Amino acid sequence: MGRLEPVNTNQKSPSDSGANHPTGNSCNPLLGHATSHAATLIGLFAIVLWGFMAGLVRLVSESFGATLGSALIYTVGGVMLFIVRRPKPIREAPCKYLIAGGLMFIAYEASISLSIGLATTNAQSVEVSLVNYLWPTLLVLMTAAVSHKTVRSPKRFLAR
Numbered sequence: 001m002g003r004l005e006p007v008n009t010n011q012k013s014p015s016d017s018g019a020n021h022p023t024g025n026s027c028n029p030l031l032g033h034a035t036s037h038a039a040t041l042i043g044l045f046a047i048v049l050w051g052f053m054a055g056l057v058r059l060v061s062e063s064f065g066a067t068l069g070s071a072l073i074y075t076v077g078g079v080m081l082f083i084v085r086r087p088k089p090i091r092e093a094p095c096k097y098l099i100a101g102g103l104m105f106i107a108y109e110a111s112i113s114l115s116i117g118l119a120t121t122n123a124q125s126v127e128v129s130l131v132n133y134l135w136p137t138l139l140v141l142m143t144a145a146v147s148h149k150t151v152r153s154p155k156r157f158l159a160r
Contacts, residue, residue, distance in 0.1 A: 054116055054129040054132075056073065057069065057073065057112075057113050057116045058116055058117070058119070058125045060072060060073055061113075061116065061117030061118075065117070066113070066114050066117030066118045067114065067117075069113075069117055070109075070110065070113035070114060070117060073113070074109065112128070112132050116128050
């Protein structure tokens with residue numbers, strides 16, 4: 001069998017050299033990639049919006065009611081999607097994917113938005129948000145607790 005040679009990651013391509021940049025600074029890995037900067041900013045903005053989701057849903061639902069507030073949030077979000085980024089035509093997606101994914105998305109988002117919107121106090125909204133964000137961790141912990149499998153010793157894995 002052939003031997004795998006390590007890949008040299010220190011090689012520079014012509015675009016990596018600082019020659020094309022006015023300052024000659026080649027320490028920025030995203031140099032010359034404007035779309036990478038835009039994608040990074042969009043990603044950071046998405047994280048900030050995700051962090052504000054519970055508060056935003058609570059604020060809007062206090063003003064417009066739980067159901068109308070949720071509908072307004074997702075309507076504004078959909079309009080912003082079409083303004084900022086044109087999604088692919090819906091005909092290109094598989095029908096089963098659209099139905100299953102769409103129903104699950106609607107059920108999840110309606111449940112979380114309505115549960116936050118219908119909470120009577122801010123403390124209840126925080127509790128709902130904690131359950132929402134911690135359920136994957138709790139699911140893994142409960143699966144491990146209920147499972148009857150034995151845990152292997154770490155020494156077995158290190159001996160290999």
